Amino acid sequence: MDIESKKEKFVISRDFENGSEDSASFAPPKYISWIYKLDNFGIETRGIERVSTEERRSLAANKSSLNRFLHVFGLWIAACGGLTTMSSFFLPTLLFGLSMKDSLICGLISMNLGCLVPAYCSTMGPKSGCRQMVGARFLFGQWGVKFVSLICIVGGIGWSVVNCVLGGQILIAINNNIPLSVGIVIIGVISLVIAIFGIRVLLNFQTILSIPLIIASILFYVVVLKKVDYVHESNVLVAEQGFSGLTVRGNWLSFFAIGYSVTATWGSGASDYYILFPEETPSYQIFIVTFLGIAVPSTFVAIIGTICGSIAYAYQPWNDAYNNFGIGGLINECFKPWGRFGSFIVVLLYISLICNNIMNTYSVAFEFQLIDRKLAYIPRWCWAIVMTIIYVVLSVAGKEHFSTILSNFLPMLGYWISMYITILLEENIFFRSSIKTKTLHHNEFDEKANSDWSYNWSNWNKPKGITMGLAADLSFAIGVVGAVLGMNQVYFQGPIAKKIGDYSGDVGMWLCGGFTGVVYPFLRYWELKRFGR
Template sequence: MGSLSHSKLDLDKEEVEEIVSGSVVNKLNKISTTLDSFGAETRGIDRVLPEEREKNFTKVCIQVLGLWLSGCGGLTSMSSYFLGATVYGLGLKDSLISGLVSTSIGCAIAAYFSMMGPRSGCRQIVGARFLFGYWFVKFVALVAIIGTLGWSVTNCVLGGQILAAISDDKVPIEVGIVIISIFSFFVAVFGIKQLLRVETFLSVPVFIGVILLYIVSERRFDYPDTVSTGDSITNKGDFLTFFALCYSVTATWGTMASDYYILFPENSSDLTIFCITFFGTLFPTIFGAVIGILIGNSSYYYEPWNEAYEQLGIGGLLNECFKPWNGFGKFVLIVLFLSLISNNIMNTYSAAFSAQLSAVAISKIPRWFLCIAISSVTMIAALVGRNKFSTILGNFLPMLGYWVSIYFILLLEENTIFRRKRFRHLFIKEFENEKKYYENNENNYNFTIWNDSSRLTNGFAAGISFLIGVAGAILGMAQAYYIGPIAKNLGDYGGDLGMWISMGFSGLVYPFLRYFELKKFGR
């Protein structure tokens, strides 16, 4: 009798938990309905169907170009390029070559990812299911979340530095961190259409702000060009490490690039989408990169700039650059401060979808609530790491480039080898109507099965290749906390080869693993 009562009690507990859980979900859904009435996007990871897309191609094209100008053309991207001289000891020539070449390669990779957006109508991380499968993509989603959080944290810290510098330390760094976090989630909550409008609006003042930074700083560019410090092999190692950092600045857009093209017509030209993304990210990033490298070079000789950097990091350095303009200079710096909010909006928006894919339970939580949760985590992490800006930027962000490189090579090989009719026809073992679909579809993707685990690839080949690529990254990485056995041969501080070795390892094994996966499972 006692055991029966105990079982009954346990059952009651389960029922109560289910009722409470259901009540919470219902309340969140009611809030979602309210937000929907205000025009907010309540859609989660669901695919955007072709008939739901924007019919005016020119309109969405202008909005996305504005988004890239706002997100890439401000302080977020620029901040990495100061480190060539200030952290890695590279001269002006080496900083320019390393920074600009790597940035261009990263833009090309992000542009390649973006082409999947109009084709699929799926968010970038949802589209990754066609490569990693329904289950392994959850791990990939977690990696993507960490990446976006890393960028958001650096934005918050830099914003805090700027407000502290402008106010002569009267406004603590913590205030700037809180401001950026609040504004970022507020816009991200309202979804893609509002995001595109806000980003397009911010792009003009941000671009003008960077031009004014060129003008106000130009008077200090008459200092002699810096020369890379250290012996020849150490300089090469620093060159490669800075290369990896700048590559990550633009390549990591690939983890979310498709998110901003889901409203484009399904028949949008791949070449057009590639060019929009490539040039849309390249020009504003390069524009900010050059001024960042020039200021970093001049700060090596100009003592006031160097002291400002030592006291309040990049925020203090920028404030010192604008000092000749007094109050107007502070106003321009506040305008550039908006670019940090702009970038964080994009990060928060995309991270919510990665969160929904990371676990079944989380997928039931509305996107708007996840935006709030992600912003809260970002704010806390930024508050904790507020005094470690250069460490976070220089050591954490290149790691994001490793996994993007792996993701890129796997997708490239999947598209160019296994999604072609001549190969796919040999192994497909699915339904007759799907066979017909593949035969008639030049891209060999059936995006209608984006949420069907029984018809998506198993992801074994991509998963194993990913792990092998991680092993390659470990061998070639050069960070403050660890230098791989290959990287340590390049000077006193090593040279970061992680992205190249990880890409090579994954790309070498994936074709063989994918071949056997198709032969075994037919999907």
């Protein structure tokens, strides 16, 4: 794409600032104009711009509906059916001292509950043609969405650190001569290359790899279940800890927050992968394929991860491998009896980390463009490079603290996504119905808009055509109070969390969502009455 054809993008950026579509075109600053010449290499040039209804219909004419759904289903399988998801489910026994029964009940309920969040968020993609956080402008307003975008950036970088550190552990467990930092860099570089070339390459890459990754997970079942007799011994050791019932419930709640966060945090970018779907695509189809695409592979790997962690609690060779080399060392130890073939399977599981990391690198690049109008001048692929540099450096710095990163970082993401989905649900249910639209008609709302929730998506870049965001921003701030009261982290334990057992229990996700949900309808009603949008 040449400089001239890029002007449309900059008009969009200027229009969002002014709330008008009549602004004159202007070229990018001369000192960065050379960047756009690199777009000719076939990388995806679209940033936060909305994909129009006409463009989506044109693209849909070249691909069948079944083909589109198969690609996106393969994408979710590759991203969720590997070690990134599995890694959290090694921890309920090893870190929280839960029995096998408690671990499975807690993990599977929390994880599948979390799947509902991205499944619902994804339905906005075909209707809007907008990236997930671009659509969040209709909730948080022009300025509030900047803060939300920063949270998404932190979340995406955090997940990438998890992937990179685990990948480094795996390679060093296979070969002690390979520095951990090499495994980290390999994941970062491959993720970056695929993410740069955009959504079409990403979909094809993920779909192709989904099949060998499924096979690798099945073989992991085979090798782990050979030691399944140690689960009983593990349960005995857990019982001997002598935890009170309240302490067990506290640990249960703390792991519940982790399991929920593993899948729920996909909600921050779920609709990014459906913006090329035609607007007429039924929402229930999008919801089902997303829920199953995340829930099925996540459940599959979560079960074996939980079993493996429980066995490692009692089986000394696996326990030593975990203590010396982390989860990566534990996985490698499981496959040692299979020799070189076992090492090959471990490498396949290593590749699953890349599949997950690609999606982080791809989606988070858009959040940088939402922070400020001037940052939208910089192409998406440039921000992907910036993000990769950041998380590779952080991964090298935190490579010795994998379990700490997981147990303290994931619940924090669960807090914010709980507040976001609460606001989104209440906005759609209480304020975007056809009746409300007719009663509270304004340029943000459109009675004739072809949308389930009566959004006028053409206003995505017009601050005067969307909400001011006061209700969502204030509700979010109040929700933070709930998170602080209920959080159970190394650096802070809320007063309510402290009352749940000897080690406290994390109820921050419940309290922040509850606080937000109670106040948002009242604040939003006031905002509509006071400002009309």
